Amino acid sequence: MWGRTGCGGSRCETGDCGGGRLHCNGAGGVPPVTLAEITFDGAGNQDFYDISLVDGFNLPMSMRPRAGTTEGQSGAYYCSSAGCYTNVNAICPSGMQLYGTGGVVACKSACLAFGNPEYCCSGAHNTPQTCPNFSYAQTFKNACPQAYSYAYDDHKSTFTCRGAGGRQSEYDVVFCG
DSSP: OBOOOOTTTBBBBBOOTTTTTTOTOOOOOSSSOEEEEHHHHHHGGOEEEEEOOTTTSSSSSSEEOOOOOOSSOOSSBSSOOOOOOSSSGGGGOTTTTEEEETEEEEEHHHHHHHHHHHTTOOGGSSSTTOOOHHHHEEEEEHHHSBBBTTTTTTGOOOEEEGGGOOOOOOEEETOOO
């Protein structure tokens, strides 16, 4: 799930799904875009969720379980808020900025901006050991500690939750907050 900005007619400055379509019909948002990701009823009957800046950033976003729908106490990464509450566009490094109406409208990931396999965690850098937390990813992580900043940021960015009484947890996704 992602948000769009600067929309008019059938195009958006960020989060567009390409081809001049208003309805995405299964297509993903064109990067750079902030993503809310969730897997329902995964391993151990838990939900796994996160806010991801791996494909870049276009607007602040958070995801949190709805009160009364979860089991157990919330903790650092259990049934708590995942999110990016900072406007990363304001601190986006030069060369990663996407300009639109009114200035910087999104911040590209280092992979999208530079195409370097080290930043894309591809080729010889496709494992957690060979794709360490690099400086551009650290910029995102410092601004948004509860969001994914690069492909192998699992240990500090994946949140889990289990529904109460055998029922499915419910979540709120909040844009710009």
